[in-house]
Amino acid sequence: MDFQLKTLGLAQAASEKADALIVLVSPGDGEQAPGALGGLIGAARKAGDLPDKAGKCLMLYRPQGIAAARVVLSSLGDGPAATAARSAVLAAWQQIRAANPKRVVLVWSGGVVPAALQAAVVALADASYVYTHTKSKAEPRALRQVVVGVPQASACKAALAEAVAAVRGVEFAKEWGNRPGNHCTPTMLAEAARSLAKAPRIKCEVLGPKEVAALKMGAFMAVAQGSAEPLRFIVLRYQGAGKADAPQVLVGKGITFDTGGVSLKPAAEMDEMKFDMCGAASVLGVFRALGELQPAVNVVGLIPTCENMNDGRALKPGDVVTSMSGQTIEVLNTDAEGRLILCDALAYAARFDPAAVVDIATLTGACVIALGGVRSGLFATDDGLAGALAAAGEAAQDRCWRMPLDDEYAEGLKTSFADVANVAGRAGGAITAAKFLQRFAGEAPWAHLDIAGTAWKSGAAKGATGRPVGLLLRYLLDRAEGAAPAARKASRRSRGAAA
Ligand code: BES
Ligand code: MN
Ligand code: ZN
Numbered sequence: 185m186d187f188q189l190k191t192l193g194l195a196q197a198a199s200e201k202a203d204a205l206i207v208l209v210s211p212g213d214g215e216q217a218p219g220a221l222g223g224l225i226g227a228a229r230k231a232g233d234l235p236d237k238a239g240k241c242l243m244l245y246r247p248q249g250i251a252a253a254r255v256v257l258s259s260l261g262d263g264p265a266a267t268a269a270r271s272a273v274l275a276a277w278q279q280i281r282a283a284n285p286k287r288v289v290l291v292w293s294g295g296v297v298p299a300a301l302q303a304a305v306v307a308l309a310d311a312s313y314v315y316t317h318t319k320s321k322a323e324p325r326a327l328r329q330v331v332v333g334v335p336q337a338s339a340c341k342a343a344l345a346e347a348v349a350a351v352r353g354v355e356f357a358k359e360w361g362n363r364p365g366n367h368c369t370p371t372m373l374a375e376a377a378r379s380l381a382k383a384p385r386i387k388c389e390v391l392g393p394k395e396v397a398a399l400k401m402g403a404f405m406a407v408a409q410g411s412a413e414p415l416r417f418i419v420l421r422y423q424g425a426g427k428a429d430a431p432q433v434l435v436g437k438g439i440t441f442d443t444g445g446v447s448l449k450p451a452a453e454m455d456e457m458k459f460d461m462c463g464a465a466s467v468l469g470v471f472r473a474l475g476e477l478q479p480a481v482n483v484v485g486l487i488p489t490c491e492n493m494n495d496g497r498a499l500k501p502g503d504v505v506t507s508m509s510g511q512t513i514e515v516l517n518t519d520a521e522g523r524l525i526l527c528d529a530l531a532y533a534a535r536f537d538p539a540a541v542v543d544i545a546t547l548t549g550a551c552v553i554a555l556g557g558v559r560s561g562l563f564a565t566d567d568g569l570a571g572a573l574a575a576a577g578e579a580a581q582d583r584c585w586r587m588p589l590d591d592e593y594a595e596g597l598k599t600s601f602a603d604v605a606n607v608a609g610r611a612g613g614a615i616t617a618a619k620f621l622q623r624f625a626g627e628a629p630w631a632h633l634d635i636a637g638t639a640w641k642s643g644a645a646k647g648a649t650g651r652p653v654g655l656l657l658r659y660l661l662d663r664a665e666g667a668a669p670a671a672r673k674a675s676r677r678s679r680g681a682a683a
Contacts, residue, residue, distance in 0.1 A: 185309065185327060185351070189344050192291050192333030195219040198250045200331065203285035205252035206276045207293060208269060208304065210260050211236035214293030220249030225293065228257055237261045238271045243279040252289060254280055266303035270581060273307040281311070284326035291333035298343035303581060305332060305347040306354065306654065313355060315362045315647065349477040350580070350657055354650030357469030361462045361640060361648025365441035370489040373438060373461065374416040377468055377487065383475025385424055391417040401488075401528035403507040407521045408490035410445055410498025417529075420467070420485035422474045425665055430539035431482035432660060433628075435529045437522045437545035438464030438489030445492050445518030446500055453642070460522070462639035462648055463544035464489055469653040470660065480665035484536050488525040492518070504602045508532065509624055514602035522547045523606060523617055527624040534626040539663075540569050542631045543621065544652065550613025552637040560584040560638045560652055563618040566629030573631055573659055580654035584633060587615055594619040 190200075194217035197205060207214070207221060215226030224247060228234040234242050238261030247255055258276040260268040273290070280288075290304060308330060316322035334340045360368060360376055374390040381388035396405060396417050408415035418438070421431075439460035443449060449457065467485040474483060499505075503515045505524070508531040513524065522545050533541045551561045560577070562584040564570035570586055577584045593615045596608025604623060608616040618632050638651045 185325065186329045187305065187344060187348050188329065188331045189337045189340055190331055190333050191335070191337040193217065193335065194221040194291065194293060197221060197289060197291040197333050200251055200289045200333070202252040202287045202289040202331070203283065204254040204256065204280045205250065205289045205291065206256045206258060206273065207291055208260050208272050209234065209257055210292070210294040211262055217293070220247065224255070225257060234259060238263055238268045239275045241272070241275045241279060254283065254285070256280060265297050265300040266581060269300040269304040270307040273304045274311055277308060277311040286326055287329045287331070288327060289331040289333055296334050296340070298340065299579065301332065301334065301340055301343045302347040302350065305330070305344065306350055309351040310354065310650070313358060315359070317359070317363055318367055345477060346661065349473040350654055352476050353469035353473030353653045353657060356472040357462070357465040357650040357653050358648040360465040360468060361459055361650070363458070365458045365491070368440050368458070368461065369413045370416040370438065370440055370491070371414065373440060373464060373487070373489050374418050377418045377420055380420065380468065380471045380475060385422055385478060386471060386475050387421045389419040391419070399508060399532065400506070401508045401532070402505045403513055403524040404488050404490070404528040406499045406503065406505040406515065407492055407524050410495050411491035411493040413440070413491050415488070415490035418485070418487035418489065420471050422471060422483040424474070424478060425480045425482045429482050431484045431536050432663060433484045433486065433533045433536055433538040433541045434467045434470060434656065435486045435526060435533060435541065435543040436464035436467035437461065437526055437543070437547065438487045439492050439522060439525070440489060442492045442519070442521065443494055445494055445521060446498055447517045447519040448494065449519060456640065456642060459640040459648060460546050461489060462546050463635060465648065466544050466635070466639070466651070466653050466656060469650060470656045473653065473657050474660070479661055481660050481663050483660060484533075484538070486529045486533060488529045490525065492521040507624065511604060511623065512602040514599045514605045516599075516605050517607045520607045520617070523620045526621055530621065530624040530626070538628040540566070540629045540631070541625060542573070542633065542656070544633045544635060544656070546636045546639050547634045548614045548617045548636055550617075551634040554587070554614055555585055555637055557637045557641065558583065561614050561634035562586045562631065563589055563615070563634070564629070564631035565589065565622065565625065566631070569629040569631050572662065573633070573655065576659035576662060577652070577655040580658040582652050582654035584652070584655065587618070589615070589618060589622060
């Protein structure tokens with residue numbers, strides 16, 4: 185999909201050839217504009233057919249004086265600009281999607297702020313995404329070109345570039361998230377990561393079973409041992425800032441299929457466990473976006489990836505494994521495998537002397553119960569980091585909600601047979617999982633995003649969402665040199681002695 189920025193008022197937009205023209209209309213605005221569009225907006229408003237409420241829209245077919253075949257007037261309402269832009273674009277898309285438009289022009293009746301432009305572009309790409317990889321006769325996405333018409337194109341160049349990078353990243357994450365387990369093995373995921381290293385400043389290294397054994401990642405290896413597919417440990421690096429600049433480290437859970445292992449999951453909806461690598465996919469998506477945008481920040485991406493399967497060599501409940509950190513773990517439930525692969529990746533992260541470490545994982549069903557599909561769970565040892573991630577989530581409309589890490593939550597992880605057990609009771613399951621991970625987080629500020637409820641949708645619209653690529657990308661761009669200096673100072677201060 186191709187994006188183009190153009191200086192367009194409503195008068196010029198009327199003569200743009202397109203399969204559909206979407207006009208985002210602000211309250212009380214637009215009808216003064218010269219030409220056919222101004223007239224239409226005025227008439228529709230007068231007749232009560234275009235209420236000033238986000239989500240309300242009106243489709244017109246080949247109206248006089250307009251070059252586009254379809255025109256959708258879509259109200260923005262008076263809410264926050266980015267939220268309004270998203271819902272107005274989604275409502276407009278519902279009107280035109282069946283027509284399979286190839287070229288869409290998007291224009292505003294009034295002014296446009298960068299956040300609204302980005303929200304509109306990301307929403308349009310999101311809604312028009314089509315999965316085709318394992319369909320023999322699938323129609324690919326019809327939408328080829330999106331023209332974004334703004335009052336002054338030169339002022340919106342950077343905003344559009346960020347939006348396009350976010351779109352590429354989200355789509356990369358969705359694509360790999362959606363692929364079934366037999367089309368997205370650890371080896372294939374590693375190849376996807378390698379393909380990202382074609383972009384400038386990105387390097388990719390892939391470790392196999394031998395190298396991982398030499399690193400003594402006993403917890404990660406234990407999860408992989410019940411599968412015929414060999415594990416992979418993916419190390420991505422993006423160097424956008426100086427060599428001495430401490431990197432942001434992202435760690436993504438890459439279970440390409442989670443059967444639960446010997447602690448087998450029930451059959452119903454088990455297919456959805458192909459999405460158990462969406463944390464890994466989000467890290468790949470972020471690197472896709474970094475490659476596109478080339479911001480001045482250093483980022484390391486770590487992805488432990490394997491299957492959680494059952495066979496004669498599989499890990500058993502009660503087995504004790506030794507993690508890379510040296511801590512021993514009693515595996516009371518083989519279905520709590522995400523934390524086992526992440527704990528070794530968190531130990532490995534320390535070698536980069538990170539500015540911060542953020543892990544992203546479809547970690548617990550309990551987080552789905554706590555927060556549903558609206559917000560991801562956010563856990564953090566550092567208030568500055570928590571605040572920066574939460575703010576990035578709001579800005580990108582990819583929201584999260586901070587959860588507690590009181591030490592009392594770790595009580596249930598105590599065991600007589602190892603340093604720690606991999607599960608506690610059912611109560612507070614998302615938090616006890618985070619408490620387990622916290623033991624392996626090093627000195628740097630650490631955060632954990634539990635995306636079990638937000639990484640994919642179930643039911644009729646089943647599919648990966650690409651979350652939290654938007655949140656992570658916003659967070660990293662806010663860390664890039666020259667950007668958001670206030671936020672950077674705040675986080676450096678809160679790092680205290682480590683700074
Ligand atoms: N991948 C699952 C978490 C999950 C479950 C995500 C359902 C989305 C929907 C994870 O590996 C898992 O199985 N967690 C267990 C932990 C339990 C055994 C303590 C869970 O949540 O049931
Ligand atoms: Mn599991
Ligand atoms: Zn899992």
